[in-house]
Amino acid sequence: MQLKTQGLACGRGDAVLAADLSLKVAAGSALLLRGPNGAGKSTLLLTLAGLLHPISGNVVFEGADPEAGPFIHHCGHKNAVRPRLSVIQTLKFWADINGHGDVTPATALDRVGLGRTARLDAGYLSAGQQRRLVLARLLVSPRPVWLLDEPSAALDAAGRDLLAALLADHLRSGGLAVVATHDDIALPGAATLTLGARA
Amino acid sequence: MQLKTQGLACGRGDAVLAADLSLKVAAGSALLLRGPNGAGKSTLLLTLAGLLHPISGNVVFEGADPEAGPFIHHCGHKNAVRPRLSVIQTLKFWADINGHGDVTPATALDRVGLGRTARLDAGYLSAGQQRRLVLARLLVSPRPVWLLDEPSAALDAAGRDLLAALLADHLRSGGLAVVATHDDIALPGAATLTLGARA
Amino acid sequence: MSGFLGVLRRDLRLSFSGGGEVLTLVLFFIIVGAIVPFAIGPDRALLASIAPGIIWIAAFLAMLLGLDRLFRPDRDDGTLALYRMADMSMAGVVAAKVIAHWLTAALPLILASPFLAMILAMDGPTFWRTVLSLLLGTPALAAFGAFGAAITVAIRRGGLLAPILIAPLCVPVLIFGVGAIAPLGGPDQASSAMLFLAALSLMSLALSPFAAALAIDWGEE
């Protein structure tokens, strides 16, 4: 699997935020997106995910089989956590709609350090705990492409280490990732794309 | 002005998150709150602001004159930005309810780098730009106490510098600040309180 | 005072801005009135006899259903926390919001009511009494409504809860409102109903900001 864009321009409405991007992210490697506020990092991720139309150019996932169902995980700024559902129910629901993999929801919760909170209402989790729950979603339904928008927001130091470990595992098993962040995420060997500050 | 707590315990419902805190933050100095997710940083800030009741102990602002109106700015995780109001209208509204100071809304917008966006709908701003707008709120109504909850979230490098500069100005002019953060905020001479990870 | 006007101005601006809340509410009012004949038949005499009741129910529902925008958006986006730290009392905020609510959710309905009166075969004098009773009664609905909205914003549940909590409290307004139009006991009864209505409005306008402010403060702890 390989992510390739050709002459991609993306933006909101008619405002072009990034033009003529020719990216190449191979399996096993990652790309860090950086840039100031409003530079268009979130917009680019949404475009790569297919949730926004590119203004021009296109996004290709070489080697992906569209028949086999979706192969992209996108994590936006929002956590998709409903306060009244318990943590484990939330994760099971995500596995239901995204497809089940080898990792059971309970295992995934343990992995992200929420094992003890499984039966709690998700609304009781703090901001960082909710973010960890979102990381568990990536584990229960294995997909080769991860597009993460500021995954480290609200995470504490241990959480950031966890994130780095999960990303490393993902890359090692042949996945690819594009991560937009303002923080330092330990991703050895990742390329960096800095979206321009606009005058 | 001096912030003092005596044997303060704060928490949510009946869960005590921090107990027996005896803080002292003098005018011109700042306190950084650190700690893992769910440690109770936000809860402590809300308690200091008087928006949550302390479980025991109390919070005193020595030298504050309660007759002279509120003297605390609290910035939570939420921006209080309404999408359909223009940027300048939003800021003017805040100045209306919090009281006007020497800095006009237009000047404050320039200070935080949003001068050009004044007439845009606030909903059009990116996450980081909205956060800057929140910082402008601190400027239009001068108050000696700033309680900031992850003010640097979503801010880019320039935004963090701006935040540090605003804080420095505030302290220099005799204000005091308590800032909860996971990031490194340049606050020379600030004390740090780390709230414990919970078992 | 600048705070009071600031809140008022902002709420009016938000209601009339693109979102078009006002247009929506007026349409809701008219549609509720206009679907009644489909359900109970277009018999003119029947319609005319229940027309004041229908107009009052439509206004009642429209006003109660518009409640959700009173405090909930402010709570969700964090503005409510700002109000609590503002240089004005919460009761002042609520009072400004009640006035804004009446101006954007009651006045437009009253202006639109001639249309409903026409399709419901109401006659002229009845219509004028209806307008008068709406003018006297809707402030009470706005005031009670603000209280209901304050309670529900505190318990973090939105949607239809405020309307159903407040509806029973507002039944007297409805009774006197209709009584002031279609006096079963003759014109004497009608004018005393008008008086009760005015008294209800004054009383609730005076008290509800304080009650609502208390509810909000307690609910947010």
Place this chain on the structure above:
Amino acid sequence: MSGFLGVLRRDLRLSFSGGGEVLTLVLFFIIVGAIVPFAIGPDRALLASIAPGIIWIAAFLAMLLGLDRLFRPDRDDGTLALYRMADMSMAGVVAAKVIAHWLTAALPLILASPFLAMILAMDGPTFWRTVLSLLLGTPALAAFGAFGAAITVAIRRGGLLAPILIAPLCVPVLIFGVGAIAPLGGPDQASSAMLFLAALSLMSLALSPFAAALAIDWGEE
């Protein structure tokens, strides 16, 4: 299929969990029906003659006003974006949600309708015809409603917009629904009204998931 059941299960769970959305809706239904006598007077014959219409209007309003919770909370918290990347089609998601909406917003009303029938002085046979017509007609309301909710989900605050968009489109449901109960044109008319009602429900159930899915996808770009 696991996705379809997952969505259905989650929506049912959320509706019945602490929040008590279902209870709220049922109460709203009953309150709307119950305030009518206050507004038009307690004349039993009059009430009985318009009772089927009132029950239908109350159900109509309750179902339309419950719409806001169909997609909006999912959009606000980001779940809608997840659906778009899920291993199932958006039409499947909508279909599951329509079913959940009917189970949580229509069925409880029908179960509560005897109470309303009682206070509106309805007689037995009419009541059973009312239940039948509600059973046949409410699926159409749920389906149209899902479409309306999908249209307005891209808007930040929907509020009453979906109800006013959808109410005019649902007028046929109301007409045939009432027509099936209180046949002014005799039993022949009533049974043809029932047929029309069933046809409307089937048609709208079959088409609305696709139309709604289109609206959601395009609204979110």
Place this chain on the structure above:
Amino acid sequence: MSIDDTPKMSWWNRLAHPGQFLAWTRPLIWPLAGVTTALYLLGLWFAFFNSPADYQMGDTVRIMYVHVPTAWLSQFVYAAMAVSALGTLVWRHPLADVSMKAAAPLGAAFTAMALFTGSMWGRPTWGTFWEWDGRMTSTLILLFIYLGIVALWRAFDDQLRAARVVAVFTLVGAVNVPIIKFSVDWWSTLHQPASVFRADGPTMPGSLLTPLFVMFFAFTLLFVTLQLLAMHTEIRRRRLVTLERRAARGDTL
């Protein structure tokens, strides 16, 4: 941005470009306005000075000259909107959005006028302003649909995104309007009001038809003129929003 110098474009592409559309249709506005005014003057002259009273309805038949054209437009504008909606959804024609948005308030206005003139006609002929008759009732529902569409447009922040959603609703409405019409007819024949007197009995004499036709064209041309003007404004408004945002981001214009 400007592509004036592109060699040859098909008329379709030329029209598809909003800037080109502006340039091409702007000169039409004043002539159209002139013809419309002339037709109105002629129509009014016919209506009040040169047409007989109807043998059945007397002078109230003169209301017909404003009622029927507005009633016709109330339906025609919806049809125009539905076609534009198809344009938006199927061909992604950028002008279709603009046309759809411009037409909605116009349609609502004409429908409201049809209702108003109808009730002004109803009072002298039936003795009431309003009767729950099938045609009038379905016109009322049409007005609700129009106003709903206007409210829907206003509720969106992003007009580009709004277009496709409104288009879906417009088309579903178009499918639904016949069903509504049918059900309302079914309903109002169930409860046939006592003395409804319809005018469309005998064929109209020519002396009534001439003013009707003149007014009919006057109203239709007025719609065309206003539609063009509103489309121009909408195109400019979009350009304005773009410029304002660009200025806010600090781009050079």
Place this chain on the structure above:
Amino acid sequence: MIALGEHAEFIFAAYAGVFVGLGLLIGWIVYDSRRVRARLETLGDKRG
């Protein structure tokens, strides 16, 4: 002008209503157009 018979007020009201309505409609559309163009001009757009 020929006499309008017993129902003159309704005929008059119908025409007055329609033409006042048209006036408002035209006025609003023209005003809107003017406003947008003026704003465009202040932003220095030359394309009219």
